Amino acid sequence: MENISKKVSQSSVVLGQMMLPADTNPAGNVHGGTIMKLIDNAAYVVASRHTGMNAVTASIDRLDFHCPVYLGNLVTLKASMNRAGRTSMEIGVRVEAEDLKTGEVRHTASAYLTFVALNNEGKPTAVPELVAETDEDKRRSADAAFRYEARKSAKKQ
Numbered sequence: 001m002e003n004i005s006k007k008v009s010q011s012s013v014v015l016g017q018m019m020l021p022a023d024t025n026p027a028g029n030v031h032g033g034t035i036m037k038l039i040d041n042a043a044y045v046v047a048s049r050h051t052g053m054n055a056v057t058a059s060i061d062r063l064d065f066h067c068p069v070y071l072g073n074l075v076t077l078k079a080s081m082n083r084a085g086r087t088s089m090e091i092g093v094r095v096e097a098e099d100l101k102t103g104e105v106r107h108t109a110s111a112y113l114t115f116v117a118l119n120n121e122g123k124p125t126a127v128p129e130l131v132a133e134t135d136e137d138k139r140r141s142a143d144a145a146f147r148y149e150a151r152k153s154a155k156k157q
Contacts, residue, residue: 005129008137011050012080015042019073019097030069035095039063039111042079043091047115050081050089051127054118058088061112061147069108073097080137082112083144084130089115090144112147 015038023034040057047055069075076096083090095109119125132138 005131006050006081007131007133008081009133011046012078013042013045013049015045015077015079017075019069019071019075021071024071028071030071030073030075032065035065035069035075035109036060036063036111038075038077039079039093039095039109040113042077042093043111043113043115046079046081046091047089047117050084050130051117053125055089055115056118058114058116059151061090061114061151063109063111065109067097067106067108069095069097070099072100074100075108080140081130082140083148084127085148086126087116087124089117089127089130090148091115092140092144112144114151 017038019030023030025031043057044055074097076098077093079091079093081089082092091113093111093113094107096105097108098105116124117127130141132141
């Protein structure tokens with residue numbers, strides 16, 4: 001693959017899914033694992049859009065649950081590329097839950113995931129450079145670079 005550059009907006013995604021009884025525990029709260037799977041799926045879409053290749057989850061750097069998601073809520077996942085390295089990418093995912101009866105929208109979770117692009121032989125391969133378009137993109141990129149350096153430092157220890 002030619003190593004071209006791509007803008008953040010070219011790989012970002014917004015996904016929505018209604019939370020049904022199979023997603024919940026007896027109290028009517030959505031399982032954290034269900035939200036985690038949705039986060040991983042949204043991040044995969046971003047990584048694949050950015051690279052045009054298969055990509056795999058290398059790590060979830062941070063996942064914070066802020067408040068519960070309930071049966072009947074519409075969960076919206078907003079995912080975008082924060083950083084592109086040589087073969088790895090950091091993707092940020094924001095999860096919101098909407099009560100469709102009241103219209104209330106709550107920020108329910110946030111996560112940072114690292115994905116690695118794979119070539120046709122299943123080996124890590126170069127990814128396109130990331131072009132930050134907005135001030136928000138630039139802030140996220142700077143924050144992601146800081147997290148990347150912290151991960152590298154932690155691995156050495």
